[in-house]
Amino acid sequence: MPELALVLEGADDRDLTKLGEYRGVGGYRALDKARGMEPEAVVEELLTSNLRGRGGAFFPMGRKASFIPKPEDVPKPRYVVVNADESEPGTFKDREIMFRVPHRLIEGCLITAHSIRSQNVFIYIRGEYLAEFEVVRAALDEARDEGLFAGVTVVLHRGAGAYICGEESALLESLEGKRGQPRSRPPYPAVSGLYAAPTLINNVETVSTVPKVIELGGAEYAKIGAPPNSTGTRLFSLSGNVARGGNYELELGTSLNDLIFEIGGGIPEGRKLKAVIPGGSSVPVLTADEVDTPLEHDAMTERGSMLGSGAVIVIDDRCCMVQLGLRVAQFYMHESCGKCTPCREGTRWMVQLLHKIEDGRAEHEELDLLLSVCDRILGKCLCPLGDAAAMPIASYVSKFRDEFRVHIDGGGCPFGGEASLEGVMAPVDQHTHHPVAEVPA
């Protein structure tokens, strides 16, 4: 199946950061069309298209929009919040959308606002994305000056460096000027979100797809990709040990194999494929044998993994899976907000146990202990970050158990210092103020 530019349409030939150029490829016509429709009819198109969230959870956008109460039922403002906090390791697609087609994002914001009768849009952009912030800000100024906002205000709000603020309830806390710690749910944001008012929160790519859904109509959009569950295209961020890393917009259902070997040019330096992380660091790993899996929801679920954020990380045979687990665990330990115990303590235990295994200081029981720590995190946390830490680590152990065993039996890493992730410094090791509790033997 081919590459297909819907979200990035036109961006290869023209500078779509300019409003005039964007209009030249039909830009803002979907907004006119949507504004000529009843808001409920716009939501109906979204439902028909089965456009699902591109931020990670793949929830149908139309359904989320339909949960937003009507003004006559809840006399409060209704907010649209765009999640542009992109920080899932491996993911860099929202950045490309903001940098290359900012007006498509803005058009999507305005259509989405109309669909739930909202007057206020907030775009929460990751703090590190300075160049992207500047591009979106300039595009917003242009669109505002042309009178496209029609009374809607759009606030571009910068984060300040915290992965957890990509989690929607933590994002709302952060946007309210607090520490970015997730809220317990229910209530869900659709009922009580930003400033306790009904809030629709969606990812940059999801919102940037909305103009195309309106342009084509939901039914036409739903024919693209792998219907009924995986309609349309997604931007896949390809990275790691692959010749041509980058973002590729593909129809859902394209095979992972084609992405890596045809589009991505395969594994460089004559190396062999060892494993693939198909949806960002939070999802279970696939082995080289599973690389024939189509990039769509049902097939990935069958293989026990997920498309997540669309980040495909390619791993060659120089990688030690214990080191990979350690580096991933260090990330989640660093990013755990500390609000609930299984995640805060469990990520720390995972790091310590993986260190011991890597250094050859572990007993076999400690491999079981590692799995039991994962098990005691899974499903027991306030937000999905805990699961996002436990699932991948558990999958590395279950799919590469022999490699873990060799570390224990052989008293150390079989790669003998030659592995690709050898000695990599994690930011968590820069901080000395973390009181690290010892894992009891």
Add this chain to the structure above:
Amino acid sequence: MTLAEQIREIAAGYPQSRSAVLPALRLAQEQHGWLSPDALREVADALDLTPAYCQSVASFYDMFHMKPVGRHLVEVCTNISCALVGAQQVLEAFESELGVKTGETTADGEVTLRALECAGGCGWGTVVAIDHRYREPVRAEDVPTIVSELHDA
């Protein structure tokens, strides 16, 4: 405009002024170099909050400096995609060119070197951010040139 005026102007753009804490802290940090007790007090006063509240918010976020840092910030992504293609070698090249360990600032107070979690440029690794401007991809052999540019800046 004074810092307080700038902060109040930003706050006016939100339904509730407390939402302006992050942008206000960023502005204060830009002007003071780091979030000193004075900087936190100015933010707090402008938004009718306490300095303790502002400190508790600021300390949650990695981009806020609760201690002084160098005039330039060099951040090397060491998350998995970059690490798979040699981020550690890039980081070590910076350590040796700058003569500091990761997390430290050069003796002349010019450059702070940090490791960063995924910067969002994984397909073009290793990603290095110099004062928040991304360079991608950076290889270990590019580091001496980058460091000499920094010294000239």
